[in-house]
Every structure is written in C-alpha cells, then in structure tokens.
Amino acid sequence: MIDISTPASRGYFTDAEMRCGCAVCNHARSQGERAPGCASNMRLEFMAHLNRVRERVYCRPMPIASGFRCEHHPEESFKRRRAEQAGKPWIPGDHPSGVGVDVRVQGSDAHALMRALHVYNWFHIQNNLPQPFTAICPHQRGRQQGRFIHIGGNVEAPGRPRPWLWTY
Ligand SMILES: [Zn+2]
Numbered sequence: 001m002i003d004i005s006t007p008a009s010r011g012y013f014t015d016a017e018m019r020c021g022c023a024v025c026n027h028a029r030s031q032g033e034r035a036p037g038c039a040s041n042m043r044l045e046f047m048a049h050l051n052r053v054r055e056r057v058y059c060r061p062m063p064i065a066s067g068f069r070c071e072h073h074p075e076e077s078f079k080r081r082r083a084e085q086a087g088k089p090w091i092p093g094d095h096p097s098g099v100g101v102d103v104r105v106q107g108s109d110a111h112a113l114m115r116a117l118h119v120y121n122w123f124h125i126q127n128n129l130p131q132p133f134t135a136i137c138p139h140q141r142g143r144q145q146g147r148f149i150h151i152g153g154n155v156e157a158p159g160r161p162r163p164w165l166w167t168y
Pocket residue numbers: 020021022023024025026036037069070071072073
C-alpha cells in the first residue's frame with residue numbers, strides 16, 4: 001500500500017524546470033518583468049501527485065524537459081493556429097492547463113516511470129477516486145536526449161477524451 005493522501009516530504013521539482021521557457025517568457029525575465037508562464041501556474045494538486053509518485057513509487061530522478069507552457073510557447077501557438085485553420089475550437093492541452101510535464105527518461109527508467117504512474121493511478125481506482133494521470137504518453141524514438149514521457153492530468157472535455165494514450 002502506498003500513501004496517496006499526505007504530501008511528499010519535499011518538493012522535488014524546481015521553478016526553473018517547471019516555468020515556461022518560450023522566447024516571450026525568457027525576454028520578460030531578462031527585463032526583470034513577470035513572465036506570462038511561471039512555475040506557479042502549475043496546479044498544486046497535480047504537483048502534489050507528481051511529488052508523491054517521485055518519492056513513494058518511482059523513487060528516481062524525474063528531470064523535466066517541459067513543464068508549464070504559456071500561450072506564446074511555439075508548441076501551443078502552433079496547435080492553436082492548426083485548430084483555427086481547421087475551423088475547430090482550440091482545446092488547451094496539459095501544459096498550458098498547468099497539469100502537464102514531459103519527463104526526460106528512456107530505456108529502463110522510462111519503463112519504471114510508466115509502471116509507477118499506472119500503479120499510482122491504480123491505487124486511486126481501488127479507492128474509488130479519479131485517476132490523477134489521465135495521459136501517460138511515451139515519446140521514445142530518435143536521439144536519446146530527446147526522449148521523454150508526457151504526463152498529463154487534464155479531465156475530459158469536448159475534443160479532449162481522457163484517459164487517453166497517444167505516442168509521438
Ligand atoms: Zn511562455
């Protein structure tokens with residue numbers, strides 16, 4: 001049994017890895033101004049789940065390749081433009097909702113992290129609670145440094161089925 005209710009003993013993720021790293025945000029920071037995409041835009045409940053998984057189930061480092069993304073981030077502005085061109089509403093994904101991270105892992109670490117996230121979800125199912133991680137999606141091709149597992153915590157919305165599995 002793992003403790004899925006009390007907080008982890010500490011926060012394992014830094015503001016620097018959780019904040020948006022887009023050009024607009026970086027420029028604002030370089031000017032001493034508040035950037036649109038801060039680490040504090042991440043939802044506290046999602047971060048609590050991530051910290052518990054890190055401390056109690058996975059028990060290994062979880063380097064963050066991408067955390068919060070503001071609307072100016074190229075990945076998000078691309079998705080919004082694509083939706084506009086298709087005449088569809090833009091549904092914010094996990095990163096701009098403050099409930100998404102990409103963890104830079106591959107090989108056996110990637111296997112163990114996928115297992116840890118599903119085990120953590122399973123404990124919630126056993127307790128009649130919603131699954132905290134509604135997207136556990138591997139990108140495991142190409143150069144090793146570019147590989148990651150996306151972890152998302154969004155709830156279902158029109159145009160955004162959850163839980164869901166996709167690959168890259
Ligand atoms: Zn940004």
